[in-house]
Amino acid sequence: MATRFVIIGGGPAGNTAATYAARLGADVTLVERDILGGAAHLWDCIPSKTMIATGGAMSFADRISGMGLSHLDAHLEVDLQRRRIREIEERLRDHVTELLVSQDVRLLHGTARLKGPHQIVVDTAGGIEEIDADAILISTGTRPRIPSWCEPDGDRILTTRQAYPPSTMPEHLVVIGSGVTGVEFVHMFSSFGSKVTLIVSRQQVLPAKDAEVAAALEDELLRRGVRLFKGARAEMIERTETGVAVACDDGRVALGTHALLAIGSIPNSDGMGLEETGVVTSGGYVEINQHCQSSVAHIYAAGDVSGKLPLSSVASMQGRKIAEHVMGIHTRDHRHIDYEKAASAIFTEPEIADVGLAEADAFATGRKIRVTKVPYAATAKALINDDTGGFVKIISDPATGVVLGGSIVGRHAAELISVIALAVTANLKVSDIVESCLVHPTLSEALADAAE
Numbered sequence: 001m002a003t004r005f006v007i008i009g010g011g012p013a014g015n016t017a018a019t020y021a022a023r024l025g026a027d028v029t030l031v032e033r034d035i036l037g038g039a040a041h042l043w044d045c046i047p048s049k050t051m052i053a054t055g056g057a058m059s060f061a062d063r064i065s066g067m068g069l070s071h072l073d074a075h076l077e078v079d080l081q082r083r084r085i086r087e088i089e090e091r092l093r094d095h096v097t098e099l100l101v102s103q104d105v106r107l108l109h110g111t112a113r114l115k116g117p118h119q120i121v122v123d124t125a126g127g128i129e130e131i132d133a134d135a136i137l138i139s140t141g142t143r144p145r146i147p148s149w150c151e152p153d154g155d156r157i158l159t160t161r162q163a164y165p166p167s168t169m170p171e172h173l174v175v176i177g178s179g180v181t182g183v184e185f186v187h188m189f190s191s192f193g194s195k196v197t198l199i200v201s202r203q204q205v206l207p208a209k210d211a212e213v214a215a216a217l218e219d220e221l222l223r224r225g226v227r228l229f230k231g232a233r234a235e236m237i238e239r240t241e242t243g244v245a246v247a248c249d250d251g252r253v254a255l256g257t258h259a260l261l262a263i264g265s266i267p268n269s270d271g272m273g274l275e276e277t278g279v280v281t282s283g284g285y286v287e288i289n290q291h292c293q294s295s296v297a298h299i300y301a302a303g304d305v306s307g308k309l310p311l312s313s314v315a316s317m318q319g320r321k322i323a324e325h326v327m328g329i330h331t332r333d334h335r336h337i338d339y340e341k342a343a344s345a346i347f348t349e350p351e352i353a354d355v356g357l358a359e360a361d362a363f364a365t366g367r368k369i370r371v372t373k374v375p376y377a378a379t380a381k382a383l384i385n386d387d388t389g390g391f392v393k394i395i396s397d398p399a400t401g402v403v404l405g406g407s408i409v410g411r412h413a414a415e416l417i418s419v420i421a422l423a424v425t426a427n428l429k430v431s432d433i434v435e436s437c438l439v440h441p442t443l444s445e446a447l448a449d450a451a452e
Protein backbone atom coordinates (compact mmCIF):
# COMPACT_ATOMS: atom_id res chain seq x y z
CA MET A 1 0.00 0.00 0.00
CA ALA A 2 1.27 3.50 -0.84
CA THR A 3 2.48 5.69 2.04
CA ARG A 4 -0.45 7.78 3.26
CA PHE A 5 0.90 11.31 3.67
CA VAL A 6 -1.39 14.02 5.08
CA ILE A 7 -0.32 17.65 4.82
CA ILE A 8 -1.98 20.42 6.82
CA GLY A 9 -1.55 23.84 5.17
CA GLY A 10 -1.25 24.57 1.45
CA GLY A 11 1.38 27.34 1.44
CA PRO A 12 4.80 26.98 -0.22
CA ALA A 13 5.92 24.29 2.27
CA GLY A 14 2.72 22.21 2.04
CA ASN A 15 2.08 22.38 -1.68
CA THR A 16 5.73 21.68 -2.60
CA ALA A 17 5.81 18.68 -0.24
CA ALA A 18 2.52 17.44 -1.73
CA THR A 19 3.68 17.69 -5.35
CA TYR A 20 7.03 16.00 -4.73
CA ALA A 21 5.68 13.25 -2.48
CA ALA A 22 2.92 12.41 -4.97
CA ARG A 23 5.48 12.31 -7.76
CA LEU A 24 7.48 9.85 -5.68
CA GLY A 25 4.45 7.59 -5.26
CA ALA A 26 2.82 8.69 -1.99
CA ASP A 27 -0.93 8.76 -1.48
CA VAL A 28 -1.19 12.46 -0.57
CA THR A 29 -4.03 14.44 1.02
CA LEU A 30 -3.55 18.19 1.35
CA VAL A 31 -5.85 20.04 3.75
CA GLU A 32 -6.17 23.80 3.42
CA ARG A 33 -8.69 25.99 5.23
CA ASP A 34 -8.24 29.04 3.02
CA ILE A 35 -6.56 29.07 -0.41
CA LEU A 36 -3.92 26.92 -2.10
CA GLY A 37 -0.75 29.00 -2.24
CA GLY A 38 -1.20 29.94 1.40
CA ALA A 39 -0.58 33.20 3.18
CA ALA A 40 2.45 33.64 0.93
CA HIS A 41 0.17 34.23 -2.05
CA LEU A 42 -2.84 35.72 -0.32
CA TRP A 43 -1.27 38.09 2.23
CA ASP A 44 2.51 38.18 2.18
CA CYS A 45 4.99 37.81 -0.69
CA ILE A 46 2.67 38.33 -3.65
CA PRO A 47 0.50 41.31 -2.63
CA SER A 48 3.42 43.12 -1.02
CA LYS A 49 5.69 42.66 -4.03
CA THR A 50 2.88 43.60 -6.42
CA MET A 51 2.32 46.88 -4.53
CA ILE A 52 6.07 47.49 -4.40
CA ALA A 53 6.36 46.95 -8.16
CA THR A 54 3.61 49.53 -8.70
CA GLY A 55 5.29 51.92 -6.25
CA GLY A 56 8.59 51.36 -8.08
CA ALA A 57 6.95 52.33 -11.38
CA MET A 58 5.63 55.49 -9.71
CA SER A 59 8.96 56.51 -8.27
CA PHE A 60 10.59 55.74 -11.61
CA ALA A 61 8.07 58.04 -13.28
CA ASP A 62 9.21 60.72 -10.82
CA ARG A 63 12.85 60.55 -11.81
CA ILE A 64 12.80 59.91 -15.54
CA SER A 65 14.05 63.39 -16.39
CA GLY A 66 17.61 62.02 -15.98
CA MET A 67 16.87 59.68 -18.92
CA GLY A 68 15.93 62.46 -21.29
CA LEU A 69 12.14 62.11 -20.87
CA SER A 70 9.61 64.65 -19.74
CA HIS A 71 7.78 64.23 -16.43
CA LEU A 72 4.99 61.62 -16.12
CA ASP A 73 2.22 62.25 -13.66
CA ALA A 74 1.36 58.82 -12.22
CA HIS A 75 -1.10 58.27 -9.40
CA LEU A 76 -2.43 55.11 -7.76
CA GLU A 77 -5.88 53.74 -8.66
CA VAL A 78 -6.80 51.84 -5.49
CA ASP A 79 -9.46 49.64 -7.13
CA LEU A 80 -7.26 48.74 -10.09
CA GLN A 81 -4.42 47.91 -7.72
CA ARG A 82 -6.67 45.61 -5.68
CA ARG A 83 -7.90 43.90 -8.83
CA ARG A 84 -4.31 43.43 -10.07
CA ILE A 85 -3.32 41.79 -6.76
CA ARG A 86 -6.36 39.51 -6.89
CA GLU A 87 -5.72 38.50 -10.50
CA ILE A 88 -2.09 37.61 -9.84
CA GLU A 89 -3.06 35.55 -6.78
CA GLU A 90 -5.78 33.73 -8.79
CA ARG A 91 -3.38 32.88 -11.62
CA LEU A 92 -0.85 31.53 -9.14
CA ARG A 93 -3.58 29.58 -7.33
CA ASP A 94 -4.73 28.03 -10.61
CA HIS A 95 -1.16 27.02 -11.36
CA VAL A 96 -0.68 25.40 -7.93
CA THR A 97 -4.05 23.63 -8.17
CA GLU A 98 -3.30 22.27 -11.66
CA LEU A 99 0.06 20.96 -10.50
CA LEU A 100 -1.45 19.21 -7.48
CA VAL A 101 -4.39 17.76 -9.41
CA SER A 102 -2.06 16.52 -12.16
CA GLN A 103 -0.18 14.56 -9.48
CA ASP A 104 -3.43 13.06 -8.09
CA VAL A 105 -3.13 14.87 -4.76
CA ARG A 106 -6.43 14.74 -2.87
CA LEU A 107 -7.40 18.33 -2.00
CA LEU A 108 -9.58 18.83 1.05
CA HIS A 109 -10.97 22.23 2.02
CA GLY A 110 -11.28 22.53 5.79
CA THR A 111 -9.54 23.07 9.11
CA ALA A 112 -7.44 20.18 10.36
CA ARG A 113 -6.06 19.08 13.71
CA LEU A 114 -4.43 15.97 15.07
CA LYS A 115 -6.58 13.50 16.94
CA GLY A 116 -3.74 11.09 17.59
CA PRO A 117 -0.26 10.35 16.24
CA HIS A 118 -1.77 8.81 13.06
CA GLN A 119 -5.23 10.45 12.90
CA ILE A 120 -6.27 13.82 11.53
CA VAL A 121 -9.70 15.34 11.98
CA VAL A 122 -10.85 17.79 9.32
CA ASP A 123 -13.72 20.17 9.80
CA THR A 124 -15.15 20.65 6.29
CA ALA A 125 -18.27 22.39 4.97
CA GLY A 126 -19.80 18.92 4.55
CA GLY A 127 -19.03 17.79 8.13
CA ILE A 128 -16.20 16.18 10.06
CA GLU A 129 -13.85 13.84 8.21
CA GLU A 130 -11.25 11.61 9.86
CA ILE A 131 -8.14 10.51 7.96
CA ASP A 132 -5.44 8.00 8.87
CA ALA A 133 -1.86 8.78 7.98
CA ASP A 134 1.56 7.10 7.95
CA ALA A 135 3.27 10.51 7.82
CA ILE A 136 1.98 14.00 8.61
CA LEU A 137 3.28 17.46 7.74
CA ILE A 138 2.39 20.52 9.79
CA SER A 139 2.82 23.51 7.44
CA THR A 140 0.27 25.88 8.89
CA GLY A 141 2.34 29.09 8.74
CA THR A 142 2.00 32.11 10.99
CA ARG A 143 -0.22 35.16 11.37
CA PRO A 144 0.61 38.80 12.26
CA ARG A 145 1.43 39.41 15.92
CA ILE A 146 -0.99 41.84 17.53
CA PRO A 147 0.21 43.29 20.84
CA SER A 148 -2.12 43.65 23.80
CA TRP A 149 -1.92 47.47 23.64
CA CYS A 150 -3.60 47.86 20.30
CA GLU A 151 -6.65 46.73 18.39
CA PRO A 152 -6.38 46.87 14.60
CA ASP A 153 -9.65 48.12 13.10
CA GLY A 154 -8.78 47.62 9.42
CA ASP A 155 -9.55 51.27 8.85
CA ARG A 156 -6.89 53.43 10.54
CA ILE A 157 -4.99 50.85 12.58
CA LEU A 158 -3.83 48.16 10.21
CA THR A 159 -2.06 44.83 10.18
CA THR A 160 0.00 44.07 7.09
CA ARG A 161 -2.95 42.00 5.82
CA GLN A 162 -5.20 45.09 5.79
CA ALA A 163 -2.88 47.31 3.79
CA TYR A 164 -3.19 46.07 0.18
CA PRO A 165 -4.16 48.98 -0.13
CA PRO A 166 -6.47 50.26 2.65
CA SER A 167 -9.79 51.90 1.69
CA THR A 168 -8.30 55.37 2.17
CA MET A 169 -4.70 55.89 1.12
CA PRO A 170 -2.75 57.11 4.15
CA GLU A 171 -1.77 60.74 4.03
CA HIS A 172 0.64 60.03 6.87
CA LEU A 173 1.42 56.44 7.86
CA VAL A 174 3.11 55.52 11.13
CA VAL A 175 4.87 52.16 10.69
CA ILE A 176 5.68 50.26 13.86
CA GLY A 177 8.60 47.88 13.39
CA SER A 178 11.73 48.36 11.31
CA GLY A 179 12.54 44.78 10.32
CA VAL A 180 12.23 43.56 6.73
CA THR A 181 8.42 43.76 6.63
CA GLY A 182 8.33 47.22 8.25
CA VAL A 183 10.84 48.79 5.86
CA GLU A 184 9.17 47.25 2.82
CA PHE A 185 5.87 48.88 3.81
CA VAL A 186 7.64 52.20 4.48
CA HIS A 187 9.15 52.00 1.02
CA MET A 188 5.83 50.99 -0.57
CA PHE A 189 3.76 53.82 0.92
CA SER A 190 6.43 56.49 0.53
CA SER A 191 6.58 55.53 -3.19
CA PHE A 192 2.83 56.21 -3.36
CA GLY A 193 3.41 59.67 -1.91
CA SER A 194 2.34 59.03 1.71
CA LYS A 195 4.31 60.77 4.45
CA VAL A 196 5.79 58.09 6.68
CA THR A 197 7.09 57.94 10.25
CA LEU A 198 8.96 54.77 11.20
CA ILE A 199 9.30 53.66 14.81
CA VAL A 200 12.70 51.95 15.11
CA SER A 201 13.20 50.23 18.44
CA ARG A 202 17.01 50.13 18.06
CA GLN A 203 19.47 52.67 16.67
CA GLN A 204 19.51 51.09 13.19
CA VAL A 205 16.74 50.09 10.80
CA LEU A 206 17.07 46.38 9.87
CA PRO A 207 18.84 45.65 13.17
CA ALA A 208 19.88 42.17 12.03
CA LYS A 209 21.63 43.39 8.87
CA ASP A 210 25.14 44.51 7.98
CA ALA A 211 25.54 48.14 9.24
CA GLU A 212 26.70 49.40 5.83
CA VAL A 213 23.70 47.85 4.10
CA ALA A 214 21.27 49.28 6.68
CA ALA A 215 22.93 52.71 6.36
CA ALA A 216 22.37 52.70 2.57
CA LEU A 217 18.64 52.14 3.16
CA GLU A 218 18.44 54.76 5.95
CA ASP A 219 20.02 57.35 3.63
CA GLU A 220 17.34 56.71 1.01
CA LEU A 221 14.52 56.79 3.58
CA LEU A 222 15.78 60.14 4.88
CA ARG A 223 16.10 61.45 1.31
CA ARG A 224 12.42 60.57 0.82
CA GLY A 225 11.52 62.52 3.96
CA VAL A 226 10.70 59.50 6.14
CA ARG A 227 10.87 60.46 9.84
CA LEU A 228 12.75 57.96 11.97
CA PHE A 229 11.91 57.64 15.68
CA LYS A 230 15.04 55.74 16.73
CA GLY A 231 15.40 53.97 20.07
CA ALA A 232 11.64 54.12 20.65
CA ARG A 233 9.16 51.35 21.33
CA ALA A 234 5.48 51.90 20.61
CA GLU A 235 3.33 51.10 23.63
CA MET A 236 -0.10 52.46 22.78
CA ILE A 237 -2.14 53.50 19.74
CA GLU A 238 -5.18 55.72 20.03
CA ARG A 239 -7.65 56.87 17.42
CA THR A 240 -7.81 60.67 17.22
CA GLU A 241 -10.21 62.93 15.32
CA THR A 242 -7.84 63.08 12.37
CA GLY A 243 -6.24 59.66 12.56
CA VAL A 244 -3.97 57.99 15.09
CA ALA A 245 -1.52 58.81 17.87
CA VAL A 246 1.21 56.28 18.59
CA ALA A 247 2.74 56.74 22.05
CA CYS A 248 6.30 55.49 22.56
CA ASP A 249 8.11 54.44 25.72
CA ASP A 250 10.49 57.43 25.53
CA GLY A 251 7.61 59.90 25.75
CA ARG A 252 7.47 60.76 22.06
CA VAL A 253 4.14 60.54 20.22
CA ALA A 254 3.95 59.90 16.48
CA LEU A 255 0.84 61.43 14.89
CA GLY A 256 -0.48 60.17 11.57
CA THR A 257 -3.62 59.38 9.63
CA HIS A 258 -2.98 55.61 9.82
CA ALA A 259 -0.78 53.19 11.76
CA LEU A 260 0.59 49.88 10.49
CA LEU A 261 1.82 47.07 12.71
CA ALA A 262 4.86 45.17 11.46
CA ILE A 263 6.14 43.61 14.66
CA GLY A 264 6.46 39.98 13.70
CA SER A 265 4.19 36.98 13.64
CA ILE A 266 2.95 34.10 15.75
CA PRO A 267 2.76 30.44 14.71
CA ASN A 268 -0.54 28.81 13.70
CA SER A 269 -0.10 25.83 15.99
CA ASP A 270 -2.67 26.55 18.71
CA GLY A 271 -5.58 24.15 18.92
CA MET A 272 -3.85 21.71 16.57
CA GLY A 273 -3.54 18.89 19.12
CA LEU A 274 0.25 18.90 18.82
CA GLU A 275 1.27 18.72 22.49
CA GLU A 276 -1.37 16.01 23.15
CA THR A 277 0.29 13.95 20.42
CA GLY A 278 3.77 14.40 21.90
CA VAL A 279 5.02 16.99 19.40
CA VAL A 280 7.38 19.36 21.22
CA THR A 281 6.92 23.07 20.50
CA SER A 282 8.75 26.13 21.71
CA GLY A 283 6.87 29.42 21.76
CA GLY A 284 4.34 27.68 19.52
CA TYR A 285 6.95 26.80 16.86
CA VAL A 286 7.39 23.08 16.18
CA GLU A 287 10.92 21.96 17.05
CA ILE A 288 12.49 20.06 14.16
CA ASN A 289 15.72 18.19 13.40
CA GLN A 290 17.79 18.35 10.18
CA HIS A 291 15.18 16.20 8.38
CA CYS A 292 12.38 18.54 9.54
CA GLN A 293 11.04 15.75 11.81
CA SER A 294 9.40 16.81 15.05
CA SER A 295 9.89 14.93 18.32
CA VAL A 296 7.42 12.37 16.85
CA ALA A 297 9.41 10.88 13.97
CA HIS A 298 6.62 10.58 11.39
CA ILE A 299 5.24 14.08 12.11
CA TYR A 300 7.18 16.73 10.20
CA ALA A 301 6.98 20.53 10.26
CA ALA A 302 8.02 23.00 7.59
CA GLY A 303 7.69 26.64 6.67
CA ASP A 304 7.20 29.46 9.14
CA VAL A 305 5.62 27.21 11.80
CA SER A 306 8.96 25.37 12.05
CA GLY A 307 10.62 28.53 13.40
CA LYS A 308 13.46 28.46 10.86
CA LEU A 309 14.07 31.26 8.37
CA PRO A 310 10.62 32.69 7.55
CA LEU A 311 11.04 32.72 3.78
CA SER A 312 8.87 31.23 1.11
CA SER A 313 11.94 29.81 -0.65
CA VAL A 314 13.07 28.04 2.53
CA ALA A 315 9.55 26.67 3.11
CA SER A 316 9.49 25.17 -0.40
CA MET A 317 12.95 23.64 0.01
CA GLN A 318 11.89 22.07 3.33
CA GLY A 319 8.78 20.71 1.61
CA ARG A 320 10.86 19.01 -1.09
CA LYS A 321 13.32 17.52 1.41
CA ILE A 322 10.46 16.22 3.57
CA ALA A 323 8.79 14.52 0.59
CA GLU A 324 12.05 12.71 -0.14
CA HIS A 325 12.54 11.74 3.50
CA VAL A 326 8.99 10.44 3.86
CA MET A 327 9.46 8.28 0.76
CA GLY A 328 13.07 7.32 1.57
CA ILE A 329 14.16 8.44 -1.90
CA HIS A 330 16.55 11.19 -2.98
CA THR A 331 15.87 12.55 -6.44
CA ARG A 332 19.35 14.07 -6.69
CA ASP A 333 22.52 14.41 -4.57
CA HIS A 334 21.23 14.88 -1.06
CA ARG A 335 22.31 17.71 1.23
CA HIS A 336 20.62 18.85 4.42
CA ILE A 337 19.28 22.38 4.22
CA ASP A 338 21.95 24.82 5.33
CA TYR A 339 19.83 27.71 6.55
CA GLU A 340 22.95 29.89 6.74
CA LYS A 341 23.25 29.67 2.97
CA ALA A 342 19.72 30.81 2.11
CA ALA A 343 19.64 33.96 0.03
CA SER A 344 17.22 36.67 1.08
CA ALA A 345 16.16 40.05 -0.21
CA ILE A 346 14.47 43.23 0.90
CA PHE A 347 12.41 44.83 -1.84
CA THR A 348 13.10 48.45 -1.03
CA GLU A 349 14.88 51.19 -2.93
CA PRO A 350 17.72 50.52 -2.91
CA GLU A 351 16.96 46.81 -3.19
CA ILE A 352 19.01 44.74 -0.74
CA ALA A 353 20.04 41.10 -0.97
CA ASP A 354 22.48 38.92 0.85
CA VAL A 355 23.59 35.36 1.32
CA GLY A 356 26.00 33.36 3.45
CA LEU A 357 28.56 34.76 5.84
CA ALA A 358 28.12 38.43 6.83
CA GLU A 359 31.17 40.62 7.38
CA ALA A 360 30.08 41.51 10.92
CA ASP A 361 29.65 37.82 11.85
CA ALA A 362 33.14 37.00 10.56
CA PHE A 363 34.63 39.82 12.63
CA ALA A 364 32.66 38.74 15.70
CA THR A 365 34.08 35.22 15.50
CA GLY A 366 37.60 36.33 14.50
CA ARG A 367 37.37 34.46 11.18
CA LYS A 368 39.82 35.72 8.53
CA ILE A 369 38.01 36.87 5.40
CA ARG A 370 38.70 38.79 2.22
CA VAL A 371 36.13 41.48 1.45
CA THR A 372 35.95 43.06 -2.00
CA LYS A 373 33.48 45.74 -2.91
CA VAL A 374 32.62 47.41 -6.21
CA PRO A 375 30.15 50.29 -6.63
CA TYR A 376 27.43 50.00 -9.27
CA ALA A 377 28.67 53.38 -10.54
CA ALA A 378 31.71 51.55 -11.97
CA THR A 379 29.46 49.76 -14.51
CA ALA A 380 28.26 51.15 -17.81
CA LYS A 381 24.78 49.71 -17.19
CA ALA A 382 24.23 51.74 -14.01
CA LEU A 383 25.04 54.92 -15.96
CA ILE A 384 22.70 53.86 -18.78
CA ASN A 385 19.97 53.18 -16.18
CA ASP A 386 20.64 56.58 -14.62
CA ASP A 387 20.73 54.72 -11.31
CA THR A 388 24.29 54.50 -10.00
CA GLY A 389 23.57 53.98 -6.28
CA GLY A 390 24.54 50.60 -4.88
CA PHE A 391 27.37 48.14 -4.58
CA VAL A 392 28.35 44.49 -4.69
CA LYS A 393 30.33 43.05 -1.81
CA ILE A 394 31.84 39.56 -1.93
CA ILE A 395 33.26 37.78 1.10
CA SER A 396 35.71 34.97 0.44
CA ASP A 397 38.24 32.80 2.19
CA PRO A 398 41.65 34.49 1.75
CA ALA A 399 43.48 31.16 1.71
CA THR A 400 41.34 29.22 -0.77
CA GLY A 401 39.35 31.87 -2.61
CA VAL A 402 36.09 30.02 -1.82
CA VAL A 403 33.10 32.39 -1.82
CA LEU A 404 31.59 32.53 1.69
CA GLY A 405 28.94 35.18 1.25
CA GLY A 406 28.01 38.53 -0.16
CA SER A 407 25.66 41.47 -0.16
CA ILE A 408 24.25 43.51 -2.99
CA VAL A 409 22.58 46.87 -2.58
CA GLY A 410 20.98 48.51 -5.61
CA ARG A 411 18.76 47.82 -8.59
CA HIS A 412 18.02 44.12 -9.27
CA ALA A 413 19.97 43.05 -6.17
CA ALA A 414 17.45 40.25 -5.52
CA GLU A 415 18.10 38.78 -8.99
CA LEU A 416 21.87 39.30 -8.99
CA ILE A 417 22.41 37.65 -5.61
CA SER A 418 21.66 34.30 -7.32
CA VAL A 419 25.20 34.21 -8.69
CA ILE A 420 26.74 34.57 -5.22
CA ALA A 421 24.16 32.15 -3.76
CA LEU A 422 25.16 29.52 -6.31
CA ALA A 423 28.85 30.12 -5.55
CA VAL A 424 28.22 29.78 -1.79
CA THR A 425 26.16 26.58 -2.17
CA ALA A 426 28.51 24.93 -4.66
CA ASN A 427 31.70 26.06 -2.87
CA LEU A 428 32.85 27.94 -5.97
CA LYS A 429 35.86 30.24 -5.84
CA VAL A 430 36.03 33.90 -6.68
CA SER A 431 38.13 32.85 -9.70
CA ASP A 432 35.13 30.87 -11.02
CA ILE A 433 33.11 34.09 -11.13
CA VAL A 434 36.00 36.06 -12.66
CA GLU A 435 36.45 33.42 -15.38
CA SER A 436 32.73 33.57 -16.38
CA CYS A 437 32.27 35.66 -19.51
CA LEU A 438 29.26 37.78 -18.51
CA VAL A 439 27.02 39.91 -20.70
CA HIS A 440 27.96 43.53 -21.37
CA PRO A 441 26.57 46.01 -20.47
CA THR A 442 24.93 44.57 -17.34
CA LEU A 443 25.01 45.20 -13.62
CA SER A 444 26.40 41.66 -13.22
CA GLU A 445 29.73 43.02 -14.41
CA ALA A 446 30.04 44.52 -10.91
CA LEU A 447 29.91 40.92 -9.62
CA ALA A 448 32.85 39.88 -11.79
CA ASP A 449 34.79 42.99 -10.76
CA ALA A 450 34.08 42.36 -7.06
CA ALA A 451 35.34 38.80 -7.48
CA GLU A 452 38.71 39.99 -8.92
Ligand SMILES: Cc1cc2nc3c(=O)[nH]c(=O)nc-3n(C[C@H](O)[C@H](O)[C@H](O)COP(=O)(O)OP(=O)(O)OC[C@H]3O[C@@H](n4cnc5c(N)ncnc54)[C@H](O)[C@@H]3O)c2cc1C
Nearest residue numbers: 009011012013033038039040044112141303304310311312
Ligand atom coordinates in the same frame (compact mmCIF):
# COMPACT_ATOMS: atom_id res chain seq x y z
C1 LIG B 1 4.31 41.06 4.46
C2 LIG B 1 5.15 39.85 4.17
C3 LIG B 1 5.87 39.77 2.99
C4 LIG B 1 6.68 38.67 2.71
N1 LIG B 1 7.41 38.65 1.57
C5 LIG B 1 8.22 37.60 1.31
C6 LIG B 1 9.01 37.57 0.12
O1 LIG B 1 9.02 38.52 -0.67
N2 LIG B 1 9.79 36.49 -0.11
C7 LIG B 1 9.81 35.41 0.75
O2 LIG B 1 10.54 34.43 0.49
N3 LIG B 1 9.07 35.41 1.88
C8 LIG B 1 8.29 36.48 2.18
N4 LIG B 1 7.52 36.47 3.33
C9 LIG B 1 7.51 35.26 4.17
C10 LIG B 1 6.61 34.20 3.53
O3 LIG B 1 5.33 34.73 3.32
C11 LIG B 1 6.53 32.97 4.44
O4 LIG B 1 7.84 32.54 4.73
C12 LIG B 1 5.76 31.85 3.74
O5 LIG B 1 4.42 32.22 3.53
C13 LIG B 1 5.78 30.59 4.63
O6 LIG B 1 5.09 29.58 3.96
P1 LIG B 1 4.36 28.40 4.77
O7 LIG B 1 4.26 27.28 3.80
O8 LIG B 1 5.00 28.19 6.06
O9 LIG B 1 2.90 28.90 5.09
P2 LIG B 1 1.84 29.96 4.66
O10 LIG B 1 2.12 30.61 3.35
O11 LIG B 1 1.68 30.83 5.85
O12 LIG B 1 0.56 29.05 4.50
C14 LIG B 1 0.04 28.30 5.56
C15 LIG B 1 -1.34 27.81 5.19
O13 LIG B 1 -1.80 26.93 6.20
C16 LIG B 1 -3.21 27.09 6.32
N5 LIG B 1 -3.63 26.59 7.63
C17 LIG B 1 -3.25 27.04 8.85
N6 LIG B 1 -3.80 26.29 9.82
C18 LIG B 1 -4.56 25.35 9.19
C19 LIG B 1 -5.36 24.29 9.65
N7 LIG B 1 -5.50 24.02 10.95
N8 LIG B 1 -6.01 23.52 8.74
C20 LIG B 1 -5.88 23.76 7.40
N9 LIG B 1 -5.10 24.77 6.90
C21 LIG B 1 -4.45 25.53 7.80
C22 LIG B 1 -3.39 28.60 6.16
O14 LIG B 1 -4.70 28.91 5.74
C23 LIG B 1 -2.35 28.94 5.09
O15 LIG B 1 -2.91 28.94 3.81
C24 LIG B 1 6.73 37.59 3.64
C25 LIG B 1 6.02 37.66 4.85
C26 LIG B 1 5.25 38.78 5.11
C27 LIG B 1 4.49 38.86 6.42
